[in-house]
Amino acid sequence: MPRRSRLAATATAIAALLWAPAWGQTRSVNTYGVPGLIDMPSAQMQPDGDLTTTLSGLSNESGRVQLSFQITPRLQGVFRYATIPDFLPGDPGEPFDRTYDRSFDLRYQVLTEGRLRPALTVGLQDFGGTSLYAGEYVVATKDVGDRLTVTGGIGWGRFGSDGGFDNPLRVFGDRFETRPEVDVGRGGEFEADQWFRGDAALFAGVQYQFSDRLLLKAEYSSDAYELEEERDILDRRTPFNFGFDYDLRPGLKLGGYALHGDEVGVTLAFTLNPKRSAIGSGLEGAPLPVTIRPDQSARPDLWVRSWTADPALETTIVDTLDTLLEQIGLQLVSTRIEATEAEIRFRNPRYGSQAQAVGRVARAMTGALPSSVETFIIVPETEEGLAGAAVILRRSDLERQENAPRGAASMQAAARLVDSTRIPGETEMLDAAYPRFSWALSPYVAFSTFDPDNPLRFDIGAQLSADLQPVRGLVFSGALRQRLVGNRDEADRPSNSVLPRVRSESFLFARNTGPFIPYLTGAYFFRPAESFYGRVSAGLLESQYGGASAELLWAPVDSRLAIGVEASQVRQRDFEMDFDFQDLDATTGFVSAYYDHGNGFHSRLDVGQYLAGDKGATYELTREFNNGWRIGAYATKTNVSSEDFGEGSFDKGIRLEIPLAWVTGRPSRSTGNLLIQPILRDGGARLRLRDRLYPKVRDLTEPEIEDRWGRFWR
Amino acid sequence: MKRILTLMACTLLAACASDGAGRDPAVDSPQGALVAAIQSRLTSETPQDAREVLNARVVAGSPTALVLVVLEDVDAGLTMIPAAANRGTEQWRDGTGGGILRRDGVLVGTRGLGFDLHNAEVAPLRRALRAGGGRNLRRVNLILDSTDRIVPVTYQCDVVRQGGQVLDFYGTRYATTIYDEVCRGAEDTFTNRYWVQGNGVVRRSVERVSPEVGNMQINLLKP
Secondary structure (H helix, E strand, C coil): CCCCCHHHHHHHHHHHHHCCHHHCCCCCECCCCCEECCCCECCCCCCCCCEEEEEEEECCCCEEEEEEEEEECCEEEEEEEEEEEEEECCCCCCCCEEEEEEEEEEEEEEECCCCCCCEEEEEEECCCCCCCCCEEEEEEEEEECCCEEEEEEEEEEHHHCCCCECCHHHHHCHHHCCCCCCCCCCCCCCCHHHCCCCCEEEEEEEEEECCCCEEEEEEECCCCCHHHHHCCCCCCCCCEEEEEEEEEECCEEEEEEEECCCEEEEEEEEEECCCCCCCCCCCCCCCCCCCCCCCCCCCHHHHCCHHHHCHHHHHHHHHHHHHHHHHCCCEEEEEEECCCEEEEEEECCCCCCHHHHHHHHHHHHHHHCCCCCCEEEEEEECCCCCECEEEEEEHHHHHHHCCCCCHHHHHHHHCEEEEHHHCCCCCEECCCCCCEEEEEEEEEEEEEEEECCEEEEEEEEEEEEEEEECCCCEEEEEEEEEEEEECHHHCCCCCCCCCCCCCCCHHHHHCCCCCEEEEEEEEEEECCCCCEEEEEEEEECCCCEEEEEEEEEECCCCCCEEEEEEEEEEEEECCCCCCCEEEEEEEEEEEEEEEEEECCEEEEEEEEECCCCCEEEEEEEEEECCCCCEEEEEEEEECCCHHHHCCCCCEEEEEEEEEHHHHHCCCCCCEEEEEECCCCCCCCCCCCCCCCHHHHHHHHCHHHHHHCHHHCCC | CHHHHHHHHHHHHCCEECHHHCCCHHHHCHHHHHHHHHHHHHHCCCCCCHHHHCCHHHHHHCCCCEEEEEECCCCEEEEEEEEEEECCEEEEECCCCCEEEEECCEEEEEECCCCCCCEEECHHHHHHHHHCCEEEEEEEEEEECCCCCEEEEEEEEEEEEEEEEEEEECCEEEEEEEEEEEEEECCCEEEEEEEEECCCCEEEEEEEEECCCEEEEEEEEEC
């Protein structure tokens, strides 16, 4: 094992000491995962970007896991997975069953706190689930002095179930007087006709900062716990609740509370913020320095252009470039070297920021190219050989700006980015560039979630994967997996879907205990014209489907908008995931639009035909951070009715992507991905293609490169 | 036992890949990174502190210029040698690629510490060190934050002469004048200290890198 860098070791020690100040401002959360008291919410918000995971458990064996995200400084969203014992009627003569419930919240801070004015927040709790926890509220919170925080609010639904009075909103119409019976149905619908309806009630509470780490809380709760009392799950003896919150370490809070004089509970809240890495800007060392050319008047012999007549010299230059790029973790693919201009195409398997990779290549070029070469054209390519933007730099700017305090901004202003198809002249491919072959043996983890019989199942196994690229753009990929341990094969709830069972029998695939092929494909990637990218692929496209797929993407390098068209003809694979197929055929295709709104928000809209033959659209809104963090939510609505769709009513989910470099501080393009899909049904189901174009080429466009330009000199 | 064997298997698996992959599976997959982190904790050795091996003979025998850098918050010492100089800024490197940037003896950048100083505008400070002090000098520290933005942090600083001191670097003595640079910003304050020889060479300095990293002592052992 290589000896660790002393500086890196020191930095790691600093990071360990430091995990602390990164999370200083996180608010105490209630048992529903939002800033608040015990059960009641406050009007406070978390710091922008905070991602808080809250676990809360009661002594009656109820529990909730919540993921809350501060979407904007004033808007917060929550996903909740809860369980309550003895809640659902069982079979006749049998005891009640434990229930598992998924729900979503949204809350918006209408007013921020001022010197005299309290913060004011409107919240919808469990607005898109089974309505088990459904409630709405308007709440005000004000700090009084340095230690005391006072909260008061009015609530409806659960928050209006104790001490209720006539709804003051009835002045806007009779419809506010009564709250319709919840049509729990299959859950998942937006029960808008419930919101702010029926009796309202008041709630209040105080928080007292006893010490730097200890916060004391007391509240008057307006939640009658009617459903729980009906089932003898909780005996509500008093409306008062008491609790505390203790900062175990910054970003980690432990809370305890007494609920209605009957139960005690604990909460554990863990917070991350994409904007605050514990490693800062990364642990990678300094780049190669810029090699400064001698003054032309002093050494005119080193500025001559006659070197172009010597082919051996060009070979030496290319070899030097290849070596220098290899030293910095990049792969030289092709070159075009002329007397005053040089074009370099390379692959970047290391740096999350293409601007950082371009900056490092530029410095390597100063060390390898003769003095007469003034214009550098630097073209990053994808692993599949697709090139997007070409970055054009002047060498004299590099020499001038290398150590300048505002050198990155100056280089950004001086750089030109154009579509690489517009660069005239052909680059010469390195002999070593193709064919390429690579393989890897690595562990894999696969999860199955939200099965009422066992909400979290997983398999751990080994994967042997390989890629072969005979020529640029043509890629043969495959993998073989073998499960080593796991329990995903224990799922045995049969599908009750009335649609073609395109996904609802996924558990049958998970039962395979032998070796299986998650994918085995041949694909060709190409640039048919300026601003266009193309892909055709065929084979075992994913673990459950094989067939053929084609895609065309329009993505100008300077545009925030991209549009793609994709079509696939597939057949469902055998449950053994070998080379056999079942009888289920599907034709699926989409028109997709991708738009970068700025400020880190990105939209994606897919319109087309899904695997089960249903037609509709998927909309996904994602907040992205320049460092690669992505947190998004999507919803799909097709022409399948809620009844035919089944539990959940329509497909929806939350997507989380965490860059590995943010965690380790080491340069990496890998990310950890998490898809929280509460219900996996057949409506709105899509192919899980590995090679969609937009994710591959988006960081080769000007907006993406410039967003991360701060790393150019890093 | 079965779980231990599984973990061992995963550990082995995390490190296998062809060179042609272009990636290190030990750090380029979340699972691999996790296992690599565990491996690293189990097997890493603490690098030797440069202060334990430096002596007059080593310094005199160094074929290049040499600085001793001490990170005060973690009490770690390391040596660096010059890598390049461009328009008055020197790049110094340690043995594994981390480094610092100095302009006229003033720290203007660090690399490899995580919460690095990306660059700094310190021209008024450099003039003040030559002129014997100064008041209300503008310093801008440029920080590369976790979202790849370069954030300027502005300070108002006073440079005040504090007296003289003779430094002894492994038997070689240098007469210096001490200057304190007291800086006040919107979020924080800090004080840097410089030991400046009569010819203007900054022989020693204690300079704040960032609030997270703390102070770095830089000793110019051999120019």
